[in-house]
Amino acid sequence: MRIRARVGRSPIGGPAPTVVRLALYVLLACTAAAGGVGAVHAGATNTAAATPAAGPDRVAIEGGLYRPLYRQPVKGANRDTVLRRIVSVTVAPFELDRRPVTNAQYLEFVRTHPEWRRSRVSRLYADASYLRHWHGDLELGEQAPPQSPVVHVSWFAARAYAAAHGGRLPTVAEWELVAAADETRKDATRDPAYLARLREWYSRPATRVLPSVGAGARNAWGVEDLHALVWEWTLDFNSALVSGESRGDASLERSLYCGAGASNAADFADYAAFMRFAFRASLEADFTTGQLGFRTARSLPVAGGKP
Amino acid sequence: MGRGLLMLLVLALIGCSRPHEREAELGTDDTVVRAQEPSLFELGFPFTDTDGRTRTLAEFRGTPFVASMVYTNCTSVCPRVTADLKTLEKALPPDVREHTRFVLFSLDPGRDTPVALTKFAEQHALDRSRWTLLASSEDDMRTLAAVLDVKFRPDEGGEIAHSAVVVVCNPDGTVRHRQVGIQNGVDALVAAVREAAR
Numbered sequence: 001m002r003i004r005a006r007v008g009r010s011p012i013g014g015p016a017p018t019v020v021r022l023a024l025y026v027l028l029a030c031t032a033a034a035g036g037v038g039a040v041h042a043g044a045t046n047t048a049a050a051t052p053a054a055g056p057d058r059v060a061i062e063g064g065l066y067r068p069l070y071r072q073p074v075k076g077a078n079r080d081t082v083l084r085r086i087v088s089v090t091v092a093p094f095e096l097d098r099r100p101v102t103n104a105q106y107l108e109f110v111r112t113h114p115e116w117r118r119s120r121v122s123r124l125y126a127d128a129s130y131l132r133h134w135h136g137d138l139e140l141g142e143q144a145p146p147q148s149p150v151v152h153v154s155w156f157a158a159r160a161y162a163a164a165h166g167g168r169l170p171t172v173a174e175w176e177l178v179a180a181a182d183e184t185r186k187d188a189t190r191d192p193a194y195l196a197r198l199r200e201w202y203s204r205p206a207t208r209v210l211p212s213v214g215a216g217a218r219n220a221w222g223v224e225d226l227h228a229l230v231w232e233w234t235l236d237f238n239s240a241l242v243s244g245e246s247r248g249d250a251s252l253e254r255s256l257y258c259g260a261g262a263s264n265a266a267d268f269a270d271y272a273a274f275m276r277f278a279f280r281a282s283l284e285a286d287f288t289t290g291q292l293g294f295r296t297a298r299s300l301p302v303a304g305g306k307p
Numbered sequence: 308m309g310r311g312l313l314m315l316l317v318l319a320l321i322g323c324s325r326p327h328e329r330e331a332e333l334g335t336d337d338t339v340v341r342a343q344e345p346s347l348f349e350l351g352f353p354f355t356d357t358d359g360r361t362r363t364l365a366e367f368r369g370t371p372f373v374a375s376m377v378y379t380n381c382t383s384v385c386p387r388v389t390a391d392l393k394t395l396e397k398a399l400p401p402d403v404r405e406h407t408r409f410v411l412f413s414l415d416p417g418r419d420t421p422v423a424l425t426k427f428a429e430q431h432a433l434d435r436s437r438w439t440l441l442a443s444s445e446d447d448m449r450t451l452a453a454v455l456d457v458k459f460r461p462d463e464g465g466e467i468a469h470s471a472v473v474v475v476c477n478p479d480g481t482v483r484h485r486q487v488g489i490q491n492g493v494d495a496l497v498a499a500v501r502e503a504a505r
Contacts, residue, residue, distance in 0.1 A: 074463065074464075087463050122345055122349055123344075123345040124345035124346070124347075124349045124350075124454060155453060156450070156453065159450075235449070236449075236460070238452065238453060238456075238457070238458045238459065239458065239459060239460035240458065240460075241458055241460055241468055241470070284453075284456050285453035285454065285456070
């Protein structure tokens with residue numbers, strides 16, 4: 001059994017002090033090779049054929065600039081210099097589910113896709129904790145209320161669900177862009193009061209049975225439940241690369257990483273974003289945990305550009 | 308909470324990396340038996356090789372194979388990984404070498420066309436009777452990278468930062484050995500291939 005399976009941490013962490021929580025995330029991370037920074041251009045892999053209409057369940061996001069937490073190595077004018085810059089990512093317009101996928105929705109999916117039922121799923125695509133909170137292959141039970149976000153699903157499973165619904169998983173850049181908002185501002189991350197609220201949400205104790213989706217407020221984009229409910233899978237969660245070097249110079253840990261490679265953190269003020277980054281870096285695609293769910297996204301056609 | 312402590316924890320995150328372990332159960336004689344080890348051959352999606360032909364992973368059933376994910380425009384670690392795999396190839400006993408296959412999967416299928424892959428194979432003088440270079444769709448590449456637990460991130464300027472992962476697979480497609488990062492020497496890989504060839 002992996003250690004991570006016993007750590008029942010939610011993004012609404014626990015009452016333990018910051019240091020202990022971070023130590024627990026170190027334990028979480030101990031099964032994975034650590035990585036570097038994750039900002040990938042959005043809208044690359046939409047599997048949808050038709051142009052969907054944004055209904056009450058989906059929100060059209062006009063896109064924008066996502067400013068990653070981490071600096072990327074960027075070559076300086078002198079070939080020997082490697083500078084560390086925050087490189088903003090342009091997020092193209094896309095659609096995002098208003099709420100995380102629920103147990104009820106996922107149940108419908110496994111009804112029509114039996115290969116994703118708990119007793120039949122391949123171990124290549126999901127570990128032994130897959131849907132463990134359900135009563136059976138097709139029975140939710142009292143630990144999985146229908147309107148609560150589905151958890152104990154792997155990245156492969158989440159992706160399959162998304163594809164079956166004409167969508168895909170959101171990228172880190174897309175998710176973080178939308179998650180930067182509070183109720184009235186699209187980017188509230190420079191506001192210390194907002195960051196303090198996030199820290200408070202992330203420090204609430206986890207509940208054994210998750211509450212329903214949609215109980216909280218909509219953010220400025222109209223999206224709900226990005227914080228304080230479940231962690232969420234992203235398409236490129238495995239783009240989180242963390243440097244083995246803490247120095248900001250050109251000596252990178254090249255043996256692990258290709259290319260200009262590893263990056264290091266620029267700013268810890270947005271503590272919640274750092275926690276999410278660290279959490280993503282600890283994940284492998286077949287992992288399932290009790291506080292990790294997902295929502296889906298869809299690319300939107302960009303006029304005159306690449307979709 | 309000081310930056311120092313956070314950095315320490317980040318370093319600890321790195322330090323804790325080890326090969327991905329599957330669930331194991333103890334047999335009655337205390338040997339660890341790998342239970343339910345999945346096979347890479349479950350990945351049924353198609354690849355294109357250097358000749359533009361459609362290939363599948365299942366073709367490699369029956370012999371041990373060594374695989375990595377690279378891309379042809381890589382200037383740092385990928386050439387080193389390839390060189391190490393060639394060293395491994397040479398270091399194998401002839402009877403094992405004859406039956407071992409080497410597979411390089413592209414992380415950059417958009418640019419790694421059959422022509423680009425052919426050029427890469429020629430530049431590295433890869434013995435095509437043993438080496439296969441494959442590219443898939445972008446979506447399928449993402450699936451494969453997730454299965455092999457390769458971290459990657461396309462950067463500004465066309466490079467793809469990624470972890471250097473080598474897997475040694477048994478003839479049934481299960482992963483016997485996984486190596487992350489460039490190591491000093493190929494002894495562990497040689498040992499793994501020889502075990503896989505038994």
